[in-house]
Amino acid sequence: MKENKYIVDTTLRDGEQSPGIALNTRDKVKIAKLLDEIGVYEIEAGVPCLSTAEADGISEIIENTKHAKISVWSRMNVNDIKYSIGCKPHIVHIGTPVSYIQIYSKLKKNKAWVQKNILECVDIAKRNGVDVTVGLEDASRSDIGFILSLIKELKKAGVNTIRIADTVGILTPSRTKEIVKTIKEHSDVEIEMHVHNDLGMAVANSIIGAKAGAAYVDCTLFGIGERTGNCNFYDFVHASESIFNFAMNKRQIRKIEEESYEELKGAM
Numbered sequence: 001m002k003e004n005k006y007i008v009d010t011t012l013r014d015g016e017q018s019p020g021i022a023l024n025t026r027d028k029v030k031i032a033k034l035l036d037e038i039g040v041y042e043i044e045a046g047v048p049c050l051s052t053a054e055a056d057g058i059s060e061i062i063e064n065t066k067h068a069k070i071s072v073w074s075r076m077n078v079n080d081i082k083y084s085i086g087c088k089p090h091i092v093h094i095g096t097p098v099s100y101i102q103i104y105s106k107l108k109k110n111k112a113w114v115q116k117n118i119l120e121c122v123d124i125a126k127r128n129g130v131d132v133t134v135g136l137e138d139a140s141r142s143d144i145g146f147i148l149s150l151i152k153e154l155k156k157a158g159v160n161t162i163r164i165a166d167t168v169g170i171l172t173p174s175r176t177k178e179i180v181k182t183i184k185e186h187s188d189v190e191i192e193m194h195v196h197n198d199l200g201m202a203v204a205n206s207i208i209g210a211k212a213g214a215a216y217v218d219c220t221l222f223g224i225g226e227r228t229g230n231c232n233f234y235d236f237v238h239a240s241e242s243i244f245n246f247a248m249n250k251r252q253i254r255k256i257e258e259e260s261y262e263e264l265k266g267a268m
Contacts, residue, residue: 002243002244002245003210003243003244003245004215004244004245004246004247005210005214005215005216005217005240005244005245005246006041006042006215006216006217006246006247007040007041007042007216007217007219007233007237007246007248008040008041008042008043008044008071008192008216008217008218008219009035009040009042009043009044009218009219009220009221009233010044010194010218010219010220010225010230011031011035011220011221011224011233011260012028012031012032012043012044012045012046012061013044013045013046013047013073014044014194014218014220014225014226014230015220015221015224015225015230016046017225017226018224018225018226018229021224021264023264025053025056025057025060027264028045028046028057028061029057029060029061029064030260031221031260032045032061032064032065032068032070033064033065034256034259034260035068035256036065036066036067036068037249037252037256038248038249038250038252038253038256039067039068039246039247039248039249040068040248041068041069041216041247042068042069042070042071042090042091042216043061043065043068043069043070043071044071044072044073044093044218045057045058045061045062045070045071045072045089046058046061046072046073047072047073047074048072048074048080048083048084048086048087049074049075049077049079049080049083049084055083055086055087058070058072058087058089059087059088062087062088062089069090069091070089070090070091071089071090071091071092071093071133072084072087072089072091072092072093073093073095073135074092074093074094074095074121075094075095076094076095076096076097076114076117076118076121077117077121078120078121078124081094081121081124081125082124084125084130085124085125085128085130088130089130090130090131091130091131091132091133092125092130092131092132092133093132093133093134093135093163094118094121094122094125094132094133094134094135095135095137095165096114096118096134096135096136096137096150097114097137097138098114098136098137098138098139098142098146098147098150099137099138099139099141099142099143100142100143101138101141102137102138111146114150115150115153118134118150118154119153119154119157122134122154122157122158122159123157126157126158132158132159133159133161133162133163133192134154134159134161134162134163135162135163135165135192135194136150136162136163136164136165137165137167138165138167138168139164139165139166139167139179140164140165140166140167140168140170140171140175140179141167141168141170144179144182147183148182148183148186148187151183151186151187151189152187154189155187155188155189159189160189160190161189161190161191161192161215161216162183162189162190162191162192163191163192163193163194163216163218164179164180164183164191164192164193164194164209164214165194166194166195166196166205167196168196168198169195169196169197169198169199169202169227169228170198170199171195171199171201171205172199172201172205173201173204173205173208176193176195176205176208176209176212177208177209177211177212180193180209180212180213180214181212181213183213184212184213190215190216191209191213191214191215191216192214192215192216192217192218193205193206193209193210193214193216193217193218193231194218194230195209195218195230195231196225196226196227196228196229196230197223197225197227197228197229197230197231197232198227198228200228202223202229202230202231202232203231203232203235203236203239205231206218206219206231206236207236207239207240210240210244211243217231217236218230218231219231219232219233219236219237220232220233221233221234221256221257221260221264222234222257222264223235224264233253233257234253234254234257237250237253238250238253
């Protein structure tokens with residue numbers, strides 16, 4: 001029997017970080033409705049704290065979709081969490097730096113500060129009735145011991161899904177398998193894969209991550225995203241449909257890419 005896996009589409013958030021792409025609200029709502037119609041499990045709709053227009057657009061997406069869970073992305077910042085809650089999404093995804101390069105060199109902070117702040121942000125969202133997923137930023141260059149320790153505290157706080165983010169796109173299939181398996185061996189948390197295509201292995205890494213135990217896979221239409229892009233939605237689903245069940249209308253995926261093309265082309 002095929003394993004059930006779930007697509008998290010981030011075309012409207014990470015995909016829009018492609019150089020030269022800027023989607024307006026009408027385009028975003030249309031793309032979200034198309035994704036909703038084929039049965040995508042979750043749509044990452046944007047970043048509320050960017051602007052009032054962004055937040056209003058996310059609210060409009062929520063109003064115009066029926067089946068998919070709508071999530072928003074937030075920094076590990078209390079004020080940003082409050083902006084996100086105001087959109088009334090199903091899920092607030094909180095990006096959390098976990099590599100020492102990001103914690104010590106970029107933020108000039110320490111591990112204790114990271115743990116304190118993420119738990120505070122999770123608590124605020126949870127107390128407002130919003131589900132939370134946490135993204136471990138730069139997880140591919142992080143100390144696995146710190147990751148496991150943080151996951152343990154997040155699980156206690158009610159976080160059931162964590163995102164392994166290959167922020168700088170350096171993962172290989174073997175390293176992907178190692179990270180996912182290690183986390184699964186030490187925790188019952190659900191894993192979401194978020195990989196970039198800098199080395200041309202976003203689809204391969206996503207498949208291996210899913211085979212190793214990740215339940216959720218982040219994709220974008222046409223594989224767009226920052227730098228060289230994210231895992232290509234169409235390629236991933238069709239490369240792995242023989243081993244995974246996605247509970248989607250796969251015949252409509254190519255049609256959706258064709259219908260979304262004009263919106264994305266017009267946004268360039």
